[in-house]
Amino acid sequence: MKNNRLSRFAIPYVIWMALFVVAPIIMVVIYAFSASVGGFTLDNFAKMGTYTVVFTRSFKLALIATAICVLIGYPVSYKMSKEGPRFQRLAMVLIMLPMWMNFLLRTYSWMAILENNGLLNQLFRKIGLIALYNNIFGTDISFFRMINTQGAVVLGMVYNYLPFMILPIYSVIVKLDHSLIEAARDLGANSVQVFRRVILPLSLPGVLSGITMVFVPSVSTFAISKMLGGGTEMLLGDLIEQQYMGGAYNPYLGAAISLVMMVIVVICMVVMNRFGEGEEQAVMM
Amino acid sequence: MSKELIRLRDLCMAFDDEPVLDHINLYINDKEFLTLLGPSGCGKTTTLRIIGGFATPTSGDVLFDGVRINDVPPYQRQINTVFQKYALFPHLNVYENIAFGLRMQKLPEAEIKERVMEMLETVSLKGFEHRRPEALSGGQQQRVAIARALVNRPKVLLLDEPLAALDLKLRKDMQIELKRIQQQVGITFIYVTHDQEEALTMSDTIVVMDKGSIQQIGTPEDIYNEPKNAFVADFIGESNIIDGIMPEDNVVQMYGRRFPCLDGGFAPNEAVDVVIRPEDIDIVPVEQGQLTGTVTSVTFKGMQYDIIVDFRGFKWLIQTTDHCPEGARIGIKIDPDGIHVMKKSAYSGMFGDYSSFSEEYDELDDATLSSDEEESGDEE
Numbered sequence: 001m002k003n004n005r006l007s008r009f010a011i012p013y014v015i016w017m018a019l020f021v022v023a024p025i026i027m028v029v030i031y032a033f034s035a036s037v038g039g040f041t042l043d044n045f046a047k048m049g050t051y052t053v054v055f056t057r058s059f060k061l062a063l064i065a066t067a068i069c070v071l072i073g074y075p076v077s078y079k080m081s082k083e084g085p086r087f088q089r090l091a092m093v094l095i096m097l098p099m100w101m102n103f104l105l106r107t108y109s110w111m112a113i114l115e116n117n118g119l120l121n122q123l124f125r126k127i128g129l130i131a132l133y134n135n136i137f138g139t140d141i142s143f144f145r146m147i148n149t150q151g152a153v154v155l156g157m158v159y160n161y162l163p164f165m166i167l168p169i170y171s172v173i174v175k176l177d178h179s180l181i182e183a184a185r186d187l188g189a190n191s192v193q194v195f196r197r198v199i200l201p202l203s204l205p206g207v208l209s210g211i212t213m214v215f216v217p218s219v220s221t222f223a224i225s226k227m228l229g230g231g232t233e234m235l236l237g238d239l240i241e242q243q244y245m246g247g248a249y250n251p252y253l254g255a256a257i258s259l260v261m262m263v264i265v266v267i268c269m270v271v272m273n274r275f276g277e278g279e280e281q282a283v284m285m
Numbered sequence: 286m287s288k289e290l291i292r293l294r295d296l297c298m299a300f301d302d303e304p305v306l307d308h309i310n311l312y313i314n315d316k317e318f319l320t321l322l323g324p325s326g327c328g329k330t331t332t333l334r335i336i337g338g339f340a341t342p343t344s345g346d347v348l349f350d351g352v353r354i355n356d357v358p359p360y361q362r363q364i365n366t367v368f369q370k371y372a373l374f375p376h377l378n379v380y381e382n383i384a385f386g387l388r389m390q391k392l393p394e395a396e397i398k399e400r401v402m403e404m405l406e407t408v409s410l411k412g413f414e415h416r417r418p419e420a421l422s423g424g425q426q427q428r429v430a431i432a433r434a435l436v437n438r439p440k441v442l443l444l445d446e447p448l449a450a451l452d453l454k455l456r457k458d459m460q461i462e463l464k465r466i467q468q469q470v471g472i473t474f475i476y477v478t479h480d481q482e483e484a485l486t487m488s489d490t491i492v493v494m495d496k497g498s499i500q501q502i503g504t505p506e507d508i509y510n511e512p513k514n515a516f517v518a519d520f521i522g523e524s525n526i527i528d529g530i531m532p533e534d535n536v537v538q539m540y541g542r543r544f545p546c547l548d549g550g551f552a553p554n555e556a557v558d559v560v561i562r563p564e565d566i567d568i569v570p571v572e573q574g575q576l577t578g579t580v581t582s583v584t585f586k587g588m589q590y591d592i593i594v595d596f597r598g599f600k601w602l603i604q605t606t607d608h609c610p611e612g613a614r615i616g617i618k619i620d621p622d623g624i625h626v627m628k629k630s631a632y633s634g635m636f637g638d639y640s641s642f643s644e645e646y647d648e649l650d651d652a653t654l655s656s657d658e659e660e661s662g663d664e665e
Contacts, residue, residue, distance in 0.1 A: 179372035182339055185359045186366045187386035187437065197385070201376045 028262075031255030044256035051239060051257070058236040059264075061150060061225075062218035065157035066165075069214045070207060072158070073165035077206075078199075080166075081173040088174075095163050107156055107227045114146040114155075114228065121146070148230030156224035157214075164213035172206030173199065208272055216265055236261055290315040290440065290473055291336065296345035298331055298497075305331050307497040309345070313475065313490075315440075318467050320476045320484040323494035324520065329477045330445060332494075336475060337366050337443050350440075360389070365434035366443040370450065371426045373418035379405075379429050380414035386437040404432040407466060424455045431466065441473040448483065460486045481521045485509065493517050514627055518560045519636035525601040526637020529559040529626070537626055540576060540597060544619060548626035558627045560637070563591070563604040565623030574616015580609050593639050600639040 035041040048055075080091050098106055113119045121143040124130050134140055146152055176199065184194045222237030231238070236257065243254025291313040298306035306328045313319050321329035334340040335347060338359035346353050354362060365386070373382050383404055387397045405411050408428035418426055427447060434442055444463075448456045464487045467474045478484055484491050485505045493500040493508060493516075501513040512518035515526050529539040534549030537559055551557060571577050578596040589604045594615065609615055 177370075177372065179368050179370060180374060182359070183366070183368055183372040183374070183433075184385070185339075186337065186364075187433065188360045188389035189385075190358075190360055193389060197388075198374060202374075 028255045028258050031252050032259040034252055036252055044252050047253055054234055054236055054239050058219050061154055062215055065154045065218045066211055066215045068158050069162050069165040073162060073169055073210060077166050077170035077173055080170055095166055099163060107224055110156055111227055114152055116143040148232055150233050152228040153225050153233055156228040157218045161214040161217055165210035168209040169203060169206040172203045176202055212269055288315050292348040294346040297343050299343050305497050309499060313473060315473055316471055318474045318487055318489045320478060320488040320491050321494060322478060322484040322491050324479055327494040328497040329494050333443050333445055333477045337364055338362050363440040364443060365437050365439040367430045367434050367447045369445045371430040373426055373429055375418055379416050382429055383433045383436050400436050404436040408432045423451050435470055441475060444476045446478055463487060511625060512560060514630035515558050515632040515636045523563045523602055524637050525561045527559045529557050531555050531557050537624060544624060545621045546624040546626060547621050556629055558629060558633050560625040560627060561619060561623060563602045566603045567618045568605050568607055569616045569618045571614050571616040575618055577614060577616045580611055580613045580615060583611055602639045
C-alpha cells in the first residue's frame with residue numbers, strides 16, 4: 001500500500017526520537033533512583049525537600065508569566081484576526097521578528113536595558129523621574145532596581161514566550177467560521193454576548209495550547225533566571241543545571257529533580273486537557 | 286388576503302462598484318412561503334442578507350410591518366436565519382444550540398426547557414438533545430438549525446439554500462417537511478435556492494431573479510405556465526423558444542405557419558418569443574402534423590424519452606412516452622393551450638434552442654458549467 005511505503009520515510013525520525021528523547025528519559029529515571037555508589041535508592045527524592053523554595057518559586061513565576069501572556073496574547077490575537085490581511089501579515093512578521101535573533105542575545109539586550117546603569121535607568125535619570133521619586137518619597141536612590149528581581153525574570157519569560165501564546169490563539173480565531181458569529185447575532189446576541197458565548201469558548205483550544213507552550217519552557221528555563229535574575233532568584237532549571245555543570249555536581253539528584261518536574265508538568269497538562277475536553281483538538285506540547 | 290409584512294423599496298446594492306442588486310421592489314405577505322430563485326450571482330443571497338440585517342443596501346429601504354429597519358442590527362430583528370451550512374455551534378450540544386436564542390432573551394429555565402423540547406418534537410429530533418452537532422447526519426443538523434431559528438418564534442424565517450448539502454432523496458423529504466413546518470408554525474418563510482424544482486414544490490410565491498433584477502414574481506403555476514421572458518422560461522423547466530409573429534389575437538405564426546393559441550394583446554404582426562414546453566407536444570403521423578421534423582437523438586429518462594427533433598435547422602426537445610427511433614420523420618401537434626407567447630426581451634435568442642443539446646451533456650465535464658450548478662458560497 002502507498003501509505004506503508006510512505007511511512008518508511010518516518011523511520012529516521014523514529015530512530016532519532018528513540019535515541020535522543022526516549023533513551024534520555026529512561027536514563028533520567030534510572031539515575032533518579034540510583035545512588036552515586038550504585039544500587040537502588042530513594043535518597044535523591046528525600047533530599048529534594050531542601051529545594052521546596054525553588055520548586056514553588058519556579059512554578060509561581062512560570063504561572064505569572066503564563067497568565068500575563070494570556071492577558072496580553074488573547075487581545076492581540078483577537079484584534080489581529082479582525083484586521084485586514086495586510087495588517088495581519090505585517091503583525092505576524094513583527095511578532096516573529098524577535099525569534100529570528102538568538103535567544104541569548106535577546107536576553108542580553110534586556111540586561112543592558114534593565115541594568116542599574118542601563119538604558120531605562122539612564123532615561124529615567126534624564127527625564128528627572130528618579131529625582132521626582134526621591135522628592136516624593138524622601139529617598140535617596142540613584143537608580144530603580146530592575147535587574148536581578150523576580151519581575152525581571154517574569155519579563156524575560158513573557159518577552160521570549162509571548163509569540164508562542166499569540167500564534168496558536170490567533171490561528172484558532174482566524175479560522176473561526178464567520179457564519180457562527182452571524183448565527184449568534186441572528187439569534188439575538190449582541191457583540192459582548194457573541195464574544196463570550198461563541199468566540200471565547202471556540203478559541204479555548206488555542207489558549208490551552210498557548211498555555212502549554214509558554215508554561216513548560218518557563219518552568220524549566222535557566223538562562224533567563226541566570227541572566228535577568230542574577231542567580232539570586234534560582235529556578236528549577238538553574239538547580240538542575242548546577243547538578244550537572246556546576247560545583248554541586250550530583251547528576252543523581254539532578255535526574256530526580258528533572259523527573260519530579262516532568263511529572264508535575266505532565267499532570268498539569270493532563271488536567272488542562274481534561275478541562276478543555278470536547279473542544280477541538282487541544283494541541284499538547 | 287393576508288397582510289403585507291416586508292417591503293423592499295428600490296433596493297440597490299453594489300460591492301466595490303460592482304452592482305449586485307438593481308432597484309429591487311418586492312413585498313412579502315405574512316405567513317407566505319416566498320422563494321427567491323435564480324442562478325449563481327443573481328443577487329438572491331444578498332437580498333436575503335439585507336432582510337436579515339447582515340448587509341446594508343447601498344440605497345433603498347427595507348420596511349418591516351411598515352417601519353424602516355435598514356439600521357436595525359440583526360439581533361433586534363424579529364427575523365431568524367437558517368444558514369447554508371447550518372452554522373451550528375460546535376461547542377454546544379443540540380439542546381444548547383436550540384436554547385441559544387432563548388438564553389439571549391434571558392428567559393426562565395423552565396420555559397426554555399419547555400420550548401426547546403416542543404421544538405425538538407416539531408422537527409422530529411426528540412432524544413437527540415445531548416448529542417453534539419458533529420455526531421448528527423446532515424439532515425439532522427439541518428433540523429437542528431431550523432429548530433434553533435424557530436424556537437425564537439420569529440415573524441420571518443430566512444433560509445439560505447438549506448438543502449443544498451443534502452443528497453437527493455433527503456432533499457425531497459425535507460422539502461415536504463419544510464412546507465409542513467411552515468404551515469404548522471404559521472409564519473413567513475423566505476427561501477433562497479437555485480433549484481427550480483425545490484421552488485415549485487414549496488412556494489406560495491416565486492421571485493425569479495437574474496443579474497440583480499427581478500425577472501418575474503408569481504405563483505409556481507404562473508411562473509411555469511406564463512413565463513415573462515426567455516430567461517424565466519428556460520430557467521424554470523425545459524422550454525423550446527421559437528421566434529414567431531402575432532398576426533392577430535389567438536394566432537401565432539412560426540415557420541410561416543399559423544398556430545391557434547390563447548394569447549393576445551400584441552400589436553399586429555409583432556415579433557414575439559413562443560414558448561412550447563417539451564411535454565405539451567404530441568407526436569402524430571407525418572401527414573397529420575402541424576410541423577414535421579427528423580429525430581436526431583433519443584435519451585431514455587425512465588418516465589419518458591427525451592428526443593431532439595430537427596425542424597428546419599432549429600432543434601426542439603420533446604418529451605414523449607412513445608419510442609421514436611433516431612432518424613425517424615415525425616409530425617407534431619400542439620394544442621392552443623400548449624403555446625405561450627411572450628414579448629421580446631433582452632434574453633430573446635439566448636435560450637430555448639436545443640441545437641447544442643448533445644454538446645450540453647459533454648459540457649457537464651466542463652468546469653464552468655459544473656461550478657455554476659454547485660453554486661456554493663456565491664455572492665460573497
